[in-house]
Amino acid sequence: MSGFDMTVRGVLAAASPVAAVRAAFARIRAYQAVDPAVWVALVPEHEALAAAEALEAAGPEGKPLYGVPFAVKDNIDTAGLPTTAACPVYAYLPNEDAPVVARLKAAGAILIGRTNMDQFATGLVGTRSPHGAPRCVFDRDYVSGGSSSGSAVAVAAGLVAFALGTDTAGSGRVPAAFNNLVGIKPSKGLLSTRGVVPACASLDCVTVFAHDVADADRVRRVAEGFDPADPWSRVAAPVPLPPHPRMGVLAPADRDVKGDHAAAALYDAAIDRARALGWEIVAFDYRPFQAAAALLYAGPWVAEREAAVGDFIRAHEDACDPTVAGIILGGGGRSARDAFDGLHRLAALKRETEAQWAAMDAMLLPTAPTQYRVAEVEADPVALNANLGLYTNFVNLLDLAAVAVPAGFREGNGLPFGVTLIGPAFSDGALAALGDALHRTVAPDLAPFEGADGTVHLAVVGAHLTGQPLNHQLTGRGAALLRTTRTAPDYRLYALAGTTPAKPGLVRSPGVDGPGLEVEVWALSRAAFGAFTEEVPPPLAIGSVTLADGSRVKGFVCEPAGLEGAEEITHHGGWRAWRVTK
The missing domain is CATH 3.10.490.10 (Gamma-glutamyl cyclotransferase-like)
Known part of the structure; x- marks a missing residue:
C-alpha cells in the first residue's frame, strides 16, 4: 500500500478501487500521529470499501473518476455525515450530497471524509478551528493556509487523490501554494454552490486541489454544470486565450513579499520561465486590483458573511472562534447605503481595471507574499491573515478565473512557493493549459494534460x-x-x-x-x-x-x-x- 500512487492518474492506472480505498485509510491512520487536525469526520471504512467493491463489480465504463478517493471541505454537504463548517454546535445532517459531490460520485469517485477548515470559511491561515490547525506538510511549524486547510493537507500528504475546497478570498489557492499543489478556482457559477455553507454567497466558489493541472482540471470538468436550483449558477461559452499570451506581471513597485526575499526570487524566476515559453511579459498597474481587494473585508461584503451566520454566532458566541466571530459580527453594523456605496466603488474600480486588461490576456501573480509560522499567526491573527490575501482577494469580486500552480522551493527554509494565473471569467480551460505549461517548467515529469475539452x-x-x-x-x-x-x-x-x-x-x-x-x-x-x-x-x-x-x-x-x-x-x-x- 505504501507505494500506491495516490493521484487521480495513479488510481485510474491501477484500476482497483478497493486497493485505493484501503491505501487511503491505511495512510490516514498513519498520518494521524503526524497531524491529527486534518479530518473532521471520516466515512466508515467498511462503507467506503463497499462502494469500491460495487464499483469493481460494475466496471469502469462511463466512470472517468473510477475508484478515485477524495475528500470534501467541512462546509460542503455530504449525505450521512454532519456539516459543521468547523463549528460543532452548528452541525446539521444533510439528506443529500451537494450537487458537486453527487457529480463526482456518479463519475466513480469515492468519498473518504470531511476535512478541517477555518471556521465558517473565514481565514487564509488554517488555524481558526476547534479541531486544531492542520500544518504545512513540508514543515509543521508553518501554517497550511486556509480556509481549506484540511483539504490541501489531505492531498499533499497523499491521503486522497484530490479534494474539494471553497474560495471566497483565496481559500482554494493559498493552501495550494503552501503545500506544493495545484488549486483550481473556477469562474463563479461554473460549479454549483448549492449545499455549501455560505461565506459570501455572491462570491463563493467550489475549488479543486490536486498534484497537477491534468488531475485538477479533469475533476473540475466532471464537477461543473449548470444547476437550475442554484441562483448563482451560470452558463457561458468558454473564453479562449492565445497560446502565447500577453502575461501581466507585477511592476517592481507593486511587489510586496513582506520581506520574504526567497519568494521574490522565485517570482522573478517564474516570470523568466514564462518568457521562455514564448509569453509576452507585460508589467501592469496593480493599484485598482488592490483597491478592489480591500473591499472584501474593509467594505460592505463582510455584511454578507454576517447575513449568512451572524444570528447563529450571536446565539452561540462562546462556541465560536473569537477571531472569526469578531470579523463576521463586525459586518452587522453595515447599512444599505454602505452596500450601494461598495457596489458603486467596485464598479468604478472594475472600469479602471479594463485599461490594464486591454494590454494583457492574463496575469501571473504570487499566490501569497509569504508563509507564516503557526505561532506568528496566533500572536497576530488578523494582520498576518490579511497579508496572505494581498494577491487573491480581488479575484472573485472582479469575476475572474484562477489556477494556482507550484513554482519551486525557497532557498533556506525549503518551503514551497506558488504563483497564480488569473484570467477573464470562463477562461478556465485556457488558463488550465497555461498553468500546466508553467508548472512543467519546474516539474517536467507531470502526467499528460489533455486540455479542457479532452484534447x-x-x-x-x-x-x-x-x-x-x-x-x-x-x-x-x-x-x-x-x-x-x-x-x-x-x-x-x-x-x-x-x-x-x-x-x-x-x-x-x-x-x-x-x-x-x-x-x-x-x-x-x-x-x-x-x-x-x-x-x-x-x-x-x-x-x-x-x-x-x-x-x-x-x-x-x-x-x-x-x-x-x-x-x-x-x-x-x-x-x-x-x-x-x-
Whole structure:
C-alpha cells in the first residue's frame, strides 16, 4: 500500500478501487500521529470499501473518476455525515450530497471524509478551528493556509487523490501554494454552490486541489454544470486565450513579499520561465486590483458573511472562534447605503481595471507574499491573515478565473512557493493549459494534460508545420496551435528519401547533445486525433516526444528502417531551417 500512487492518474492506472480505498485509510491512520487536525469526520471504512467493491463489480465504463478517493471541505454537504463548517454546535445532517459531490460520485469517485477548515470559511491561515490547525506538510511549524486547510493537507500528504475546497478570498489557492499543489478556482457559477455553507454567497466558489493541472482540471470538468436550483449558477461559452499570451506581471513597485526575499526570487524566476515559453511579459498597474481587494473585508461584503451566520454566532458566541466571530459580527453594523456605496466603488474600480486588461490576456501573480509560522499567526491573527490575501482577494469580486500552480522551493527554509494565473471569467480551460505549461517548467515529469475539452497535444516537426503542405490535415480537423518550442537535445532529424511531399524523420538518440529540433504543439480532440493517426504513412508513426522543458506529448517518430538513404539535418535545428537551404 505504501507505494500506491495516490493521484487521480495513479488510481485510474491501477484500476482497483478497493486497493485505493484501503491505501487511503491505511495512510490516514498513519498520518494521524503526524497531524491529527486534518479530518473532521471520516466515512466508515467498511462503507467506503463497499462502494469500491460495487464499483469493481460494475466496471469502469462511463466512470472517468473510477475508484478515485477524495475528500470534501467541512462546509460542503455530504449525505450521512454532519456539516459543521468547523463549528460543532452548528452541525446539521444533510439528506443529500451537494450537487458537486453527487457529480463526482456518479463519475466513480469515492468519498473518504470531511476535512478541517477555518471556521465558517473565514481565514487564509488554517488555524481558526476547534479541531486544531492542520500544518504545512513540508514543515509543521508553518501554517497550511486556509480556509481549506484540511483539504490541501489531505492531498499533499497523499491521503486522497484530490479534494474539494471553497474560495471566497483565496481559500482554494493559498493552501495550494503552501503545500506544493495545484488549486483550481473556477469562474463563479461554473460549479454549483448549492449545499455549501455560505461565506459570501455572491462570491463563493467550489475549488479543486490536486498534484497537477491534468488531475485538477479533469475533476473540475466532471464537477461543473449548470444547476437550475442554484441562483448563482451560470452558463457561458468558454473564453479562449492565445497560446502565447500577453502575461501581466507585477511592476517592481507593486511587489510586496513582506520581506520574504526567497519568494521574490522565485517570482522573478517564474516570470523568466514564462518568457521562455514564448509569453509576452507585460508589467501592469496593480493599484485598482488592490483597491478592489480591500473591499472584501474593509467594505460592505463582510455584511454578507454576517447575513449568512451572524444570528447563529450571536446565539452561540462562546462556541465560536473569537477571531472569526469578531470579523463576521463586525459586518452587522453595515447599512444599505454602505452596500450601494461598495457596489458603486467596485464598479468604478472594475472600469479602471479594463485599461490594464486591454494590454494583457492574463496575469501571473504570487499566490501569497509569504508563509507564516503557526505561532506568528496566533500572536497576530488578523494582520498576518490579511497579508496572505494581498494577491487573491480581488479575484472573485472582479469575476475572474484562477489556477494556482507550484513554482519551486525557497532557498533556506525549503518551503514551497506558488504563483497564480488569473484570467477573464470562463477562461478556465485556457488558463488550465497555461498553468500546466508553467508548472512543467519546474516539474517536467507531470502526467499528460489533455486540455479542457479532452484534447490531445501533438508535436509536429515537418510537413504538418504552419505553412507546410500537410498543415491542412490539422486545421481541417479543428486543431489549435498551442505553442512553438523545441524537442529535448537528444533527438536527430533526417530528411527522408523518396517521400512526397518531402517529410522528415525524428529519431531519439540517448546521449546526443544536439540543438533540439523546432516543433509546433497542436491540440486536437480525441476523435480528430484518432482520424489523423490513420493518415500517418510508414515509416512514420505516432509515439511520445519529449520537449525541451521535459514534458512529453504525442508526436511523429520514425522507424529505423526509414532512415535508409536519408540525409541527417539535425544541425539545422529544424525542418523549416533546412528547407530554406534547398
